[in-house]
Amino acid sequence: DFAFLTHKMMRMENLDVLFAIAHMGNKVYVVARSKTPDVDVGAMVGILGGGGHAFAAAATIRDKTQAQVEQELLEVLHENIRSGRRAKDLMSSPAIRVSPDLSCEDARNLLTRYNINALLVAQKENGIDKLMGYISRQVIAKAVHLKLEHASVSEYMTTEIAVVETDAEIQEIQEKIIDNKQRVLPVMDHDDIVGVITRTDLLNVLVRQSEFRNQRLPDPFREDISARTRNIVRFVKERLSDQLVEILENVGKVATDFGFGAYAVGGFVRDLFLFRKNEDLDIVIEGDGIAFAQKYAQMHGARCHQYEKFGTAVIIFPHGFKMDVASARMEYYRFPADLPTVEMSSIKLDLFRRDFTINTLAIQLNPGKFGILIDFFSAQKDIKEKSVRILHNLSFVEDPTRVFRAIRFEQRFGFTIGKLTSGLIENAVRMDFFKQLSGRRIFTELRQILEEEYPTRAVQRLEDYDLLKFIHPALRMSRKLISAFNAVKQSLSWHDLLFLEEEYLRWIVYFAVLVSDCDRKTTEEVCDRLEIAPRHRVIFCNERFDSERCLYQIQSSVSLKNSELYKCLSGFRIEMLLYMMSVAQKEEVKKAISYYFTQLRQIKPVIRGNSLKDIGIEPGPIYGQVLNAVLDAKLNGELQTFEDELNFVRNYISPNPPSPFPERAGGEKS
Template sequence: MDVITTHINADFDCLGGMIAARRLYPDAAMVFAGAQERGLREFFMQSAFYAYEFKRIRDIDLDAITRLILVDVCQAERIGPFGEVATRPGVEVHIYDHHPNKPHALHGSVEVIRPVGSTVTVLTHLFMERGIHPTPDEATMMLLGLYEDTSKLLSHATSAADYQAAAYLVEHGGNLNTVSDFLVQELTSDQVSLLHELLQSLTAINVNSVDIHIAHASIDNFVGDLAILAHKIKDMKTLDALFVAVRMGDRIFMVGRSRIPEVPAGDILEEFGGGGHGFAASATVRDMTLVQVLEKLPAVLRRHVNPHWEARHIMFSPVKTVQVADTIAQVREILTRYNINALPVLDGERVVGIITRQVAEKAAHHLLESVPVAEYMNSDFASVRPEISLRELQDLIVGRHQRFVPVVENGQLIGALTRTDLLHHMVSGAVARRRQGIGEPGNGLTLKRRVVAHLLRNQLREPLQKLLFHIGEVGDFLGQNVFVVGGFVRDLLLRQENFDIDVVVEGDGIGFAEEFGRRHGCRVRAHRKFATAVLVFPDGFKIDVASARTEYYLEPGALPTVETASIKLDLYRRDFTINTLAIAMNRAHFGELLDYFGGQSDLREKAIRVLHNLSFVEDPTRMFRAIRFEQRLAFQLGRHTEHLLKSAVRMGFLEKVSGPRVFNEMLLILREPDPLPAIARLDELGLLAYIHPRMSCRSEINRLLAAAKRTVDWYELLYTGEGCQRWQVFFLCLFSGLDESEVNQVLRHLGMPPRYAEFFGPERETVHRIVHQLEWRCSQRRNLSNSEVYRMLRELPIEALLYGMARTEHEEARRLMSHFVTHLRSVVSLIGGRDLQSMGLKPGPCYGEILNKLVAARLDGLVSTREDELRLVRRLLAG
């Protein structure tokens, strides 16, 4: 039996979510777990038509429930009698919610939890994705929930997705007049009295430099819609954060509202047995008095309200510097190499000035490159202490127009920050927390993080979860910050499987790998030149470990020069923003996401973007990777990124890259499950022409590639047990328009290993010849015997056979090749060399001749048993 339910004290978002969920589970019963808010009760009384399909709890056999669908809730203690059902073995739980998943929350086999303004929005987007059209009545009830939970699309929790969902529901008949009638209600006399008492009690406390208001009241009777009163107080007084606690009879009802990310209302009221999201939450307390609640609340706030922001929280470190005696030429080289715009100038260890890129470029323009930087640095600057508040920092940057600010402690430079860093912090809503006791000053804080521990639990198998935990454990032991980074994190957020784990250590990566290897019995392959290592587990599983590092390119297309750095600089060296995400592994911050460069935003927008304008110039092979990710993920190159790529192709930067590096990138593309869209995109952007000017995806090559894809897919579905190198088949197709000399030219250009050069050279010509012969013999209407087909095709590797099948347009030739692959290719004789030797035949070339004749006879049906073969051998020997 399927049941759809929601949290006790249900509101319109619960109603709309349940109505929507019923469309996904048409056989499910809809049951409220407890009471409803007054507005919802009045809606039912005035619109009984809408309530006809809801059942009462007493009408449900709880023991008969096999699947429980939870809407707008993911906590067992908030669903009344269904809490026991949700944790019962054998019951399948599906969750649709917009509240963040808490550590002690329920988990289901299906979880659709998105950070939007209402649960209705989550379900409406599922409707949009699946082509489900709500009826006008359903759309109206869903609109009621969406508008109520987002404060008529005006709350801080409202997202673009909420507006899209509202538009979709209105398009399908959602009645805004009905929404207005039921959501705009006059306060009752009891509510007005309670509102007055709450306003009288309103006080403010300062927690970590954030003003938080608290209101309380005590009444004997129940007054509904406390959330509406909290909204009115917050709006009347223009408050950033408000918590209301009211004793009604023997219970304490709490409501939290917040406009700012520093005050996570859901986390705070969770400690009182409630829940919600960052901007709105509620709780019902039964085991405490109002006085106890008000005494506990400040301590809870101190635990959850983010600490006061200081310069140390957003500065970067280590900082590149120059000395006063260094020349302008040396300054320009460092600015260019590390792609930065300003450098602090030191006299020993003391900061004495700042030199900017603009000044260095102008000095060079005036032929002053050999002059010491001390002559042109700006010595009229301000440095700051790490504990300076961001408000003071903002005044400094804006008031004094200082774009680069050194952070100094005890006379030593420990970090720096720029106007861009401050702006990014102000607009991102980022939350920083201290990582106590880990790392050097400046390395212990992050700009932007989100807890993704629940994703790690839900997406990964238990052994992999334990492995990540052990990685953090070793990091804690060594006092090093440890992260998993790159594609593993990207695919985790995309809910895609990826077991290629890359670990980055702020510190000695090789030392970390060696300690991990000692603890867990892994072999360690170290590459000290690059400060990297590979952990090889007993079962062959591998993890790449690297020290956090930065890199620069001495010239376009060259391999990078590497230096150790912070995690932020390590992420900045990566190819695309979606690959710059990192997850902390240390126990205190396990599962926290670092996103310095907008990777999450680009994942949402399905965009491939480079981090800086010279990305394709420094490493032109990134052009191939951009297309591979674009097609694999069904993303789109950002407009500016595509412009930069086309510019790099036009300026010939690929010519500076060694052929083997390009071959490796092509290999990765052709190994994709469906490489055809990427090949077409390579052609469109002019990258195939780099491999050879005549290589393209013109119509006949497109036909051949499509046929090869079908043929390879067909072969893999046969499950013969013999693998197939798909990429070789597709490469043969790309070579199809080139003659022998042009193919050899490509092989030399790409530096293909000899084993591949043989296959794509002479082997390719052999395939063409055999396919041509087979087509000619079929066109003569000759019925080829199985043994004749076998003799023609037996020497070809499977990749060449599949290419031949794709290449031929002769139906009978293709059928014969298919028959060879599926039936003839595996035929062998039942007797072997030992049998021949026992019959008195001396070993020699005749063995091969006899065995071939036995196979031919078996193929043509002339022998079927071992005795048949022995009789045939005796006749051959007698002859």
């Protein structure tokens, strides 16, 4: 019978309390059992119209659905169950706390002295210790390893910290410790710190250590198995093409043949949940990634380029699709702003080395586990909350370029940089870690920002965090510059809507605007700092100034013939024409450049050198002078047909003997 099954399930699952609901015939039955004085099931079921005693009760309910009964029961439980175990009963007191100006070295000594794993940081205000955050043993150890032992704990403490009041129940305590991944949970009496609850304190209350060992139950506080997982195979197949799903399935099969774990990771997985198209596929292999890539390429008719030093490879499919493969690896840094040293590791350590939580999602690809989403670091929560957060407090010390990426992701996705992460950016700026970065690394990050669809706000954020000074002290985002950046966006959108089959580099246009208030000497200093390649340096240090002289000439002229406009603009690359459109102050000047771009630059004479020879003109420098004259006349609307051009040449030659110094294209004398 139902009561017997409930009793059996209680024993089999070793439960303290069980409420079982079943719908049979036209009735709903509730059977309840309890082994704890915290839950009086007789009282609970009595509210539903049943009866019994504190440890066993039952109810038979008519004229209600099972869903209605379940909802009523949940409301009864929520209103009536109160745990006898509260924060004041679990906490350790007094809580060991330190001042924010304590050095990391001294903090390490305190942790050792008291044999604890975290310290609360508090500032004395009006005789009360005001909680500012906490710092863990791991953060302090890494700070000392990076030779930051004299830095104060306030520089690297976690400031986003959950707290509980003294009467908080066990469920609230558990949720705040686990969901926030806190090693310590401060217990407050209003604004006063009265104690602290550690993860070990909570673990001892929830279960006995022997039960974990004997029953082989998972320990929710062991970090190596703390990932949140769920099956998203249907979602994957809805979001991706059949061809891409087949590639992922084949990756899992080949990896399994080797005995390796295979995962899709990074931005590819993140963008699935942001509903953004991203086919930059990154695969992590728990094992020899290069051996896997070689075998996969061989089996599927693809090419493989491997990089032994980093344990990575690129698989290139016959239709051009590329897939990046890496061995699961961990990184460590010998000093601030150093390039990482790489070692083999597991998928969790591989994900932990990444820059932000939103980039730490992984999808398992092995058969039998295909489509299992793995989330070790609450990435789904941060994506839902639209927050950019680092994984550990020394992230920007190890690699300051992550600051640029934080800003890029924030603006690309419409997210917000987390409070703690923002404070650590300010700290990295204050401690001048960016000065140790090579110009090439800064330029790489800046270029990626300028290649974004809407880089204006991202560059403003660089200014907000005082980061532009690490490129050059003269760079400032003035209102004029912001207006020019917005104009670049309009110019690029206008160009793209022309659907011309011409490639151009959008970052060059934005960068030219960024340095548009700099003189030649300052521009050269900026290029030196960023180690910009000579082929690009000439654009900013030479062509930009030529374009500005041309722009001044156009703006100063009352009216220009088409031929004059052509000669002024014909020597410039697409990026410089778009730059001039963006910084031009007058609307008629923008229209003139647009007219050249869409109409004039396409105009060419039909007549050629052979035609000149046919009408008796001897080959020589005169050809250039004649063809330039034909082009001028055609640009000015005087010539329409091939016959018009021939007649023009005959008339041009007859009264005008050739000049000993004929003009070249662009108006220069030869």
